[in-house]
Amino acid sequence: MSTKKYDTGNTSDDVNADGVRCTVGDYPYFGAVGDFNNDSKLDLVVANSFESSVSLLLGKGDGTFQDQTKITVGYEAKSIVVRDFNNDDKEDLAVVNKWDSSVSVLLGNGNGTFQNQTTYGIGFYPYYIAAGDFNNDNKIDLVVNNEVDFTISILFGNGNGTFQNQKVYPLRTTYVTVGDFNNDNNLDLVSSYFWTVNVQLGNGDGTFQNQIGSLVGNEPVYIAVGDFNNDSNLDLAVANQGGNSLSVLLGYGNGSFRNQLQFSAGDGPQAVVADDFNNDEKLDLAVVNAGMSDNRDKSHLGDTDGDVSIFLNSGV
Ligand SMILES: [Ca+2]
Ligand SMILES: [Ca+2]
């Protein structure tokens, strides 16, 4: 892999895409994409952390967006997952509200509007959310990590846009996401905690096996899942906030991974995105560096300029 860097130089409450600025709400923390008005043009949703809203930016298909529409959720939205929870072919949202210890589910009307939120109680200090079918009933379920409780909450879906009350499992993690890491068609969990990422293989009935740990850098805070070496086994890319590094773990296809490849990232990596940025059909990585060295308090993120490190996949 090779690396190059570019500076976004942007710390205000804007989304900045190649010079196009779109105003959103106060302290935007997370973004996701989907097509919410069924015009085959990608739209953006942004979690506004210091107000009770997400901003919807409908895409014009040319890289620009209409002015935001705000959608009411709980306070301190930290992450969003986009899926179709009620099988009507219209994309829906689930939003984690950290302060409220809740998840807001918003069913899409398919025209860029949403029904009012339904909220579900989860644990204390929730941050990240992922969606998948954990009990193989063809209904999408949700998983959230509750950072201070040292738990995860799983909300099993009813297939009609409603969810059952949380099931709580003990797990120390700063992040949670999903993938099938042993190719048995049961969805597995991957999480992170000091120097380690942990895979828990799914049993296909909504329960999970014990953790399989792999060593990464200091303070892993975000994991991207993809097949980076095209061997049909899922791999992991991990942003190590404390280590200012990126770890790549290539999967064996049984839930374990080769020893990490570690790369220097920027200052305070917070997130990593896997996509093919140069159209060579290999997944590249973009690491978002918050610029934290002057102030390690998360509540002051953004006081220092951040940047993005791009890692082009040269074919491992
Ligand atoms: Ca839907
Ligand atoms: Ca399910």
Ligand SMILES: [Ca+2]
């Ligand atoms: Ca599996």
Ligand SMILES: [Ca+2]
């Ligand atoms: Ca692979």
